[in-house]
Amino acid sequence: xxxxxxxxxxxxxxxxxxxxxxxxxxxxxxxxxxxxxxxxxxxxxxxxxxxxxxxxxxxxxxxxxxxxxxxxxxxxxxxxxxxxxxxxxxxxxxxxxxxxxxxxxxxxxxxxxxxxxxxxxxxxxxxxxxxxxxxxxxxxxxxxxxxxxxxxxxxxxxxxxxxxxxxxxxxxxxxxxxxxxxxxxxxxxxxxxxxxxxxxxxxxxxxxxxxxxxxxxxxxxxxxxxxxxxxxxxxxxxxxxxxxxxxxxxxxxxxxxxxxxxxxxxxxxxxxxxxxxxxxxxxxxxxxxxxxxxxxxxxxxxxxxxxxxxxxxxxxxxxxxxxxxxxxxxxxxxxxxxxxxxxxxxxxxxxxxxxxxxxxxxxxxxxxxxxxxxxxxxxxxxxxxxxxxxxxxxxxxxxxxxxxxxxxxxxxxxxxxxxxxxxxxxxxxxxxxxxxxxxxxxxxxxxxxxxxxxx
Amino acid sequence: xxxxxxxxxxxxxxxxxxxxxxxxxxxxxxxxxxxxxxxxxxxxxxxxxxxxxxxxxxxxxxxxxxxxxxxxxxxxxxxxxxxxxxxxxxxxxxxxxxxxxxxxxxxxxxxxxxxxxxxxxxxxxxxxxxxxxxxxxxxxxxxxxxxxxxxxxxxxxxxxxxxxxxxxxxxxxxxxxxxxxxxxxxxxxxxxxxxxxxxxxxxxxxxxxxxxxxxxxxxxxxxxxxxxxxxxxxxxxxxxxxxxxxxxxxxxxxxxxxxxxxxxxxxxxxxxxxxxxxxxxxxxxxxxxxxxxx
Numbered sequence: 001x002x003x004x005x006x007x008x009x010x011x012x013x014x015x016x017x018x019x020x021x022x023x024x025x026x027x028x029x030x031x032x033x034x035x036x037x038x039x040x041x042x043x044x045x046x047x048x049x050x051x052x053x054x055x056x057x058x059x060x061x062x063x064x065x066x067x068x069x070x071x072x073x074x075x076x077x078x079x080x081x082x083x084x085x086x087x088x089x090x091x092x093x094x095x096x097x098x099x100x101x102x103x104x105x106x107x108x109x110x111x112x113x114x115x116x117x118x119x120x121x122x123x124x125x126x127x128x129x130x131x132x133x134x135x136x137x138x139x140x141x142x143x144x145x146x147x148x149x150x151x152x153x154x155x156x157x158x159x160x161x162x163x164x165x166x167x168x169x170x171x172x173x174x175x176x177x178x179x180x181x182x183x184x185x186x187x188x189x190x191x192x193x194x195x196x197x198x199x200x201x202x203x204x205x206x207x208x209x210x211x212x213x214x215x216x217x218x219x220x221x222x223x224x225x226x227x228x229x230x231x232x233x234x235x236x237x238x239x240x241x242x243x244x245x246x247x248x249x250x251x252x253x254x255x256x257x258x259x260x261x262x263x264x265x266x267x268x269x270x271x272x273x274x275x276x277x278x279x280x281x282x283x284x285x286x287x288x289x290x291x292x293x294x295x296x297x298x299x300x301x302x303x304x305x306x307x308x309x310x311x312x313x314x315x316x317x318x319x320x321x322x323x324x325x326x327x328x329x330x331x332x333x334x335x336x337x338x339x340x341x342x343x344x345x346x347x348x349x350x351x352x353x354x355x356x357x358x359x360x361x362x363x364x365x366x367x368x369x370x371x372x373x374x375x376x377x378x379x380x381x382x383x384x385x386x387x388x389x390x391x392x393x394x395x396x397x398x399x400x401x402x403x404x405x406x407x408x409x410x411x412x413x414x415x416x417x418x419x420x421x422x423x424x425x426x427x428x429x430x431x432x433x434x435x436x437x438x439x440x441x442x443x444x445x446x447x448x449x450x451x452x453x454x455x
Numbered sequence: 456x457x458x459x460x461x462x463x464x465x466x467x468x469x470x471x472x473x474x475x476x477x478x479x480x481x482x483x484x485x486x487x488x489x490x491x492x493x494x495x496x497x498x499x500x501x502x503x504x505x506x507x508x509x510x511x512x513x514x515x516x517x518x519x520x521x522x523x524x525x526x527x528x529x530x531x532x533x534x535x536x537x538x539x540x541x542x543x544x545x546x547x548x549x550x551x552x553x554x555x556x557x558x559x560x561x562x563x564x565x566x567x568x569x570x571x572x573x574x575x576x577x578x579x580x581x582x583x584x585x586x587x588x589x590x591x592x593x594x595x596x597x598x599x600x601x602x603x604x605x606x607x608x609x610x611x612x613x614x615x616x617x618x619x620x621x622x623x624x625x626x627x628x629x630x631x632x633x634x635x636x637x638x639x640x641x642x643x644x645x646x647x648x649x650x651x652x653x654x655x656x657x658x659x660x661x662x663x664x665x666x667x668x669x670x671x672x673x674x675x676x677x678x679x680x681x682x683x684x685x686x687x688x689x690x691x692x693x694x695x696x697x698x699x700x701x702x703x704x705x706x707x708x709x710x711x712x713x714x715x716x717x718x719x720x721x722x723x724x725x726x727x728x729x730x731x732x733x734x735x736x737x738x739x740x741x742x743x744x745x746x747x748x749x
Contacts, residue, residue: 137478
């Protein structure tokens with residue numbers, strides 16, 4: 001008979017623990033594997049069935065399934081000590097320890113992005129799956145942990161697809177792209193000019209490249225820096241992926257697809273020419289005076305035949321004269337506008353929390369239903385196996401004496417019989433008036449039909 | 456037959472309401488289910504209503520355009536059908552609530568206020584005239600949608616300029632998309648207008664010898680409405696040429712589309728009030744035979 005297990009989690013996350021603590025409890029993959037081996041290498045002694053540690057920049061959590069009656073804190077604490085880690089840090093004042101239903105609920109919240117620093121962020125889903133894969137590579141997960149994680153992944157997927165919790169930009173660079181997409185459906189048909197080759201500019205450029213901007217022209221006072229940035233972006237293009245851009249939007253492809261993007265450098269002296277040739281202008285220089293004047297913008301817009309010019313000034317102090325925004329056909333935005341968009345998106349994400357929680361509750365009910373019957377399964381499987389063996393023998397006898405058609409008919413009939421007998425037994429076990437009586441019945445069933453008994 | 460007609464009359468406003476509700480739900484919540492079902496529902500409604508209209512035409516032995524209410528019923532179908540064509544080309548559904556809402560209103564008025572068939576223009580039984588009338592209905596519907604998208608473009612541009620990042624900002628397609636939807640509607644409307652006017656002229660010449668001399672003088676190719684329609688066609692053709700070959704885009708495009716449409720509405724309204732025309736819903740005084748067989 002399988003002994004009942006319970007789920008526990010020790011979570012050190014951004015809600016309680018400052019970044020200094022989160023840094024100290026961060027587990028790399030080597031430490032994670034060592035912890036798994038330490039906890040599950042001698043299962044019978046410790047009472048630990050399986051463990052799944054996860055460590056990201058915002059949280060370090062240890063999910064552990066233990067045999068009922070064992071102290072999870074004690075088990076995890078001993079393993080941490082054995083690995084030379086400080087249990088007071090992992091199980092101390094910054095730690096939230098949850099058991100059973102609360103632990104599962106926490107896992108579902110994490111998987112659906114409800115517990116993230118930025119609600120609905122999608123990275124946590126991938127991080128959980130990576131942790132799950134790593135744990136499975138090094139030991140067999142217990143049935144409770146396995147089922148809970150499967151349910152959590154399903155809940156996370158449903159929350160992201162059935163609600164808008166991951167919609168809308170929540171970072172400045174992605175908000176810039178989102179705003180540009182209010183002007184142009186297909187960025188691959190548009191040309192962008194990046195004025196300035198600093199870090200902010202590079203990040204914004206990466207986001208636009210990630211969204212397949214057709215052409216990118218870099219203009220910078222120092223042509224060497226512009227060339228260097230173009231080289232870096234082109235190298236990323238050749239490598240086929242960008243390593244530093246954050247992926248915080250639902251429409252962001254996982255890898256850069258820069259195959260169609262052309263990255264060029266334009267001389268600073270012909271800034272007007274670069275402006276005239278662009279549909280999207282990103283200005284991010286460190287200049288103390290505006291570098292794009294009304295006259296320059298008017299000249300740039302005169303050749304556009306009505307096509308809107310999207311200008312984004314994310315420099316402080318501003319690079320573009322505010323009056324440029326008054327020119328017909330020019331749409332000038334700044335940092336404050338992007339922040340306003342982000343605030344709106346965050347609010348919109350928050351409004352999706354009740355719907356997400358409903359989905360989590362549905363998935364947790366399904367898990368609970370499974371957990372309620374978890375003690376039945378091994379014994380019922382034994383009973384079914386016994387009946388199946390019996391059926392195979394009887395059908396074998398019939399097959400020797402009668403035709404194949406008769407044997408098949410007998411097999412079908414016995415299969416129906418097994419289905420009804422097992423079904424009836426399961427429903428009778430489920431409706432046992434008390435837990436003790438159910439255990440007694442299971443014990444009897446196991447004694448009679450279990451342990452590979454055959455006739 | 457009559458029972459079928461009654462069922463369709465009572466059912467169609469409900470179907471149009473369901474379509475509008477689905478698009479409205481999509482606009483407000485961006486719900487995935489609404490996204491999936493809106494187009495399917497609209498497509499189903501078009502098929503159902505087209506079947507009902509064909510059935511009605513066969514029953515009446517004429518085009519069901521014999522009065523304002525019948526016209527509204529057909530306009531609802533034209534609105535929905537034209538919108539679906541635009542939606543399928545531009546893959547944007549968030550403006551659907553506006554057009555399906557208008558279509559629902561037309562359908563509701565047409566079917567709720569429906570009265571026994573009035574005395575109608577006997578030309579409606581003539582296939583040549585029916586084709587002309589249908590084409591012109593679709594053409595003007597498409598041009599109206601082009602105007603609607605031009606106005607939406609201006610509204611979104613204004614919202615962006617004023618930094619109003621609300622529901623319209625989140626739900627409306629990009630300026631680029633609205634411009635292409637307006638243009639897409641012109642691409643449907645302008646050729647339809649051309650075919651409709653050409654068919655009208657051919658039909659008119661085909662009537663020679665079958666109508667009274669008085670009526671023949673009325674049926675002139677220089678009828679003010681015909682002339683204005685040709686001018687409108689030219690204006691929209693110029694817009695299309697400007698877009699395709701001269702690089703006109705954005706504000707310039709939508710402003711021209713809006714001006715052309717407003718010019719059309721204004722001129723037609725003035726003509727209806729002050730200029731004589733044979734283009735009327737009322738039956739003409741002396742027509743020997745609607746089929747031109749006498």
